Amino acid sequence: MSAIIEAKNLVFRYQENEEDGTPKKQEIPVLKDVSLSIEKGSFTAILGHNGSGKSTFAKHINAILVPDEGKVYVDGMDTADEENLFAIRQKAGMVFQNPDNQIVATIVEEDVAFAPENLGVAPDEIRRRVDDALKAVKMYDYRSHAPTQLSGGQKQRVAIAGVIAMQPDCIILDEPTAMLDPQGRQEVMDTIRRLNRKKGITVVLITHYMEEAALADRIVVIDDGRVLLDDVPKKVFAQVETLQRVGLDVPQVTELAHLLRQEGIEIEKDIISAEECVAALEALLEKNRK
Amino acid sequence: MVKPLSILETEELTYTYSTGTPFEKTAVDHVNLKIEKNCMVGVIGHTGSGKSTLMQHFNGLLRPTSGRVLLDGEDIWADKKKLRDVRFRVGLVFQYPEYQLFEETVWKDIAFGPKNMGLSDAEIRTRVLETAEMIGLEEELLERSPFALSGGQKRRAAIAGVMAMRPEILILDEPCAGLDPKGRNHLLRQICDYQKKTKSTVMLVSHSMEDAAAYTEKLLVMNQAKLFCYDDTPAVFRRTEELCSMGLRIPQIAGVMHTLRQKGYDLPEDIYTVEQARDAVLSLLRKGGGAAC
Known part of the structure; x- marks a missing residue:
């Protein structure tokens, strides 16, 4: 497999204003030295406490931010090269925390059509893409509804469909379930997994919910602007003390x-799902009885 | 006459949005409630279940279409002049309250409510300092601009502004949205400490069943505009299937214990935190207990 996202020694500082208003880069970088390569078709969860730099990293993937030092490549394209901007944003779509900030139209299918329309896609192709995208997130039946009539989970799935309609190779989701109820959270997670497994879309999921991260192929823990842990969920979650020390769980x-x-x-140390836990406790209790 | 133990009651409270239009929708449907004094209450329900609409009635932001809201036995709409007073007595903290910070300093922001209540400068000072301490804002931060604080600190400053009015009921709508696990637990513990110290009633609206299980004594469950139940937290989580059917869940650990019980293991009901689960498993192991049958 080849890498779709490649960060090499990425360093980034936010800009702040001096007293007189002249812009100045902060002294301490948010991202201090991040090197990370994400494989095509993989599902990676990124964890980190508030202020760890994980969202800042995510914004580098579709060139909302560009590195101060180091490089980020998306499918081989340098994000710092403005000529690549459109191609990169088409390859890597972003979904944010609050679907209300991302939905622009008053009808579901019009909202999903927004990106392909702006990309200049032909009308019949737009129709096909919109229908496919809405079916992929299981919102096709709601195509003529107003987004305001939908639940949080449904709105977030529409926002995801809007990104899918660009036919990206990769979607980056920044805490997409933070505002949702348990069922909405499950709907969104099921959708993300399906897109990854069935359509082969690379998924980068930023989350504060450890149970969601447990569903990924790989977990990257960012702390203080650096990659602290990077492994399969079972190995990462086995480090309970390290995670709790950096504000995670x-x-x-x-x-x-x-x-x-x-x-x-x-x-077992590496229990990360309810099923595994039930099985392990059952084995333990049975053994104990004998 | 014995003073009623409940601080807040609703009688057949109903609220309909956009009455007389095609968008007419009943968001709160004949809700009858009695909320106790000195209690940590969790409020759960699917998105659109009517939680927020209900909460907005408690301090008179919305007026019932029919039915009544009683604060300490008195209809809050009986005398409109007293509504202002109701808003001091029932404090409402919206989602992402940091967007409402506006003053030059954190101190002034926290003092805004108490000032409007007409408290003396000395009293305001005490309130600001006490509240800042309870919510974990160091004194040196109080002279800073609220906009220079970190996300977690801003959230705390905004919550402190409402707490400083010492409302008899404090309602917090998803106070932990967007916070990392440590920040979440930290803030929830501080809110619990505030509740114990002030002996007031705190209502915590949350989508996290884990938080609801770990931090509340009673749970108010809304489902499709109706009150599904208002009961002790353990009693509510015992209704696993019903909760799941209305878009809610039980905490992961409670689900594991539930499955094991169904398989016949002699584990007690009402386990919904990790610590309780550990103790239950340990005690079962000590008893040499395997399957019940």
């Missing part, structure tokens, strides 16, 4: 196993 089932181990109980 582990899924509840992982924490339970951790607490039981502290009491001297022999239970």
Whole structure:
């Protein structure tokens, strides 16, 4: 597999204004030295506490921000080269926390058509793309509804469809479930997984929900502007203390196993799903009975 | 006469949006509630279930289409002149309250509410300092511009502004949205401490079943504009299937315990935090307990 996103020694500082209003770059960079390569078709979760730099990193993937030092390549294109801007934004689409900030039209299908229209796609091709995108997020039946009539989870799926309609190779989602209820969260997560598995779209998911991160192929933990951990979820979540030290957490089932181990109980370290937890506890209790 | 233990009551409270238009929608439908004094209440429900509409009735931001809201036994709409007073007594913190910060300094922002209440300067000073301490804002931050604070600090400053009025009821709509796990737990613990110290009633609107389970005594569950139930938190999470059918969930750990119980293991009901689960599993292991049958 080849890399679709490649960051090499990425350093970034935000700009602030001096007292007299002249812009000045901050002294301490938000991203201090990030090197990371994301494979085509993979599903990566990025974790980090507020202010760790994870959203700043995400904004580099579709060239909303460009590096002060180092390079970011999207499908081989340098994000710092303005000529690549359109091609990069078409390749890597972004979904934000609040769907209300991302939805522009008053009818669902018109909203989804917004990006392809702006890309100058032919009308019958737009029709096809919009229908496909809405079916992919299971919102086709709502195509003529007003977005305001939809629930949070439905709106977020429409926002995702709007990105899908550009036919990107990669979608970056910045806390897409932060404002949703449990069911809305599940709908969005199911959609993301389906797009990744069935359509082969590369997914980069930024989240504060550890149970969502557990569904990814790989977890990257960013702390203080650097990559702290980078591994499969089972290996990352096994480091309970490290994660808690940097303001993160582990899924509840992982924490339970951790607490039981502290009491001297022999239970697997790498439990990250409810099913695994049930199986492990069952085995433990059965063994105990004998 | 014995003073009622409830601070807030609703009687057949109903609210209909856009009455007489094609968009007419009943957002709160005949809700009857009695909320106790000195209580940590969680408010859960799917998006659009009517949670926020209901909360906005509690301090008179919305006027019921029919039915009544009683604060300490008195209809809040009985005397319109008293509404201002109601808003001091029932404090409402909206989602992302940091967008409402506006003063030059954090101090002034927190003092804004108490000042409007007409408190003395000495009292305002005490309130600002006490509240800042409870919510974890260091004194040196108080002279700064609220806009120079970090995200978590801004959120705290905004919440402090409402807490400083010492409302009898403090309503917080998703106070932890967008905060990382540590920030989340930290803020929730501070809110609980505030509740205990002031012995007031705090209502916490949340989409996180884990938070609701870990930090509240009672849960108010809204479903499709109706009150599904108002009960002790453990009793609510016992209704697993019903909660799931209305778009809610139980905490992950509660689900695991539920499954094991269904498989016949002798685990107690009402386990919904990780610590409780650990203790239950340990005690079962000590008993040499496997399957119940």
